[in-house]
Amino acid sequence: MEIKKYFLNLLLPEECILCGKIIIETANYYPICSSCEDLLKPVKGNICPGCGISLISEKKKCLRCRDSESNYLSNRSLFKYSGYIKEVIYQYKFNDRKNLSFYFAKKLSKVLIEQYSDSIIVPVPGRRIVKKDRGWEHIDLIGKILKHNYKLPIKKLLVRKGKKAQKTLSREKRAENLRKSIILREKIKSIPDSVVLIDDVFTTGTTVNECAGILKSAGVKEIYSLTIALD
Numbered sequence: 001m002e003i004k005k006y007f008l009n010l011l012l013p014e015e016c017i018l019c020g021k022i023i024i025e026t027a028n029y030y031p032i033c034s035s036c037e038d039l040l041k042p043v044k045g046n047i048c049p050g051c052g053i054s055l056i057s058e059k060k061k062c063l064r065c066r067d068s069e070s071n072y073l074s075n076r077s078l079f080k081y082s083g084y085i086k087e088v089i090y091q092y093k094f095n096d097r098k099n100l101s102f103y104f105a106k107k108l109s110k111v112l113i114e115q116y117s118d119s120i121i122v123p124v125p126g127r128r129i130v131k132k133d134r135g136w137e138h139i140d141l142i143g144k145i146l147k148h149n150y151k152l153p154i155k156k157l158l159v160r161k162g163k164k165a166q167k168t169l170s171r172e173k174r175a176e177n178l179r180k181s182i183i184l185r186e187k188i189k190s191i192p193d194s195v196v197l198i199d200d201v202f203t204t205g206t207t208v209n210e211c212a213g214i215l216k217s218a219g220v221k222e223i224y225s226l227t228i229a230l231d
């Protein structure tokens with residue numbers, strides 16, 4: 001792959017998505033030059049133990065987490081959803097820059113290895129329509145790289161409901177299902193004790209909480225969330 005990438009670069013020099021400079025390094029598979037990568041600063045300092053948001057005051061939960069109960073123990077995000085990282089995520093999700101998946105997988109893998117080594121990694125399932133339209137889905141692809149390049153334990157325990165399945169259900173069941181867009185995958189052999197959900201942007205935490213609720217009912221004891229950015 002490395003050699004293939006090198007020759008590809010010769011044929012088609014890649015520009016950094018942030019500054020436009022031609023990338024000479026061939027070690028990375030993603031279109032961000034090393035100077036721009038240095039500008040992508042991770043979340044640091046005092047954070048809310050619940051959602052991971054930066055706090056000004058010390059050691060207390062943020063207002064939102066103080067007032068609400070969640071099905072997951074905590075969320076941690078690599079970055080604050082602003083500035084350069086917002087652009088990188090935009091390019092990845094909406095401008096089809098598929099190879100940025102290598103950048104996100106690299107960043108997530110570091111934290112997963114250091115902090116969540118006892119947990120099974122479960123990607124938050126993406127929208128089926130996205131996968132159908134372009135053949136890949138952003139979190140699913142990152143999961144594949146984490147599994148194959150970093151040898152991390154990934155299990156796709158959750159799925160988005162398909163439209164087809166809906167048709168065979170009763171009216172009541174259909175209405176109930178409409179409220180739940182994510183369900184537990186069928187025929188799962190074993191339920192892990194500890195899970196870390198991975199997703200792109202943590203905004204209100206609703207999706208993560210929905211996923212965590214399903215896993216909790218299925219018997220998972222500890223559920224964490226790790227996301228690329230926090231909005």
Ligand SMILES: [Zn+2]
Nearest residue numbers: 016019033036
């Ligand atoms: Zn650059």
Ligand SMILES: [Zn+2]
Nearest residue numbers: 048051062065
């Ligand atoms: Zn919080």
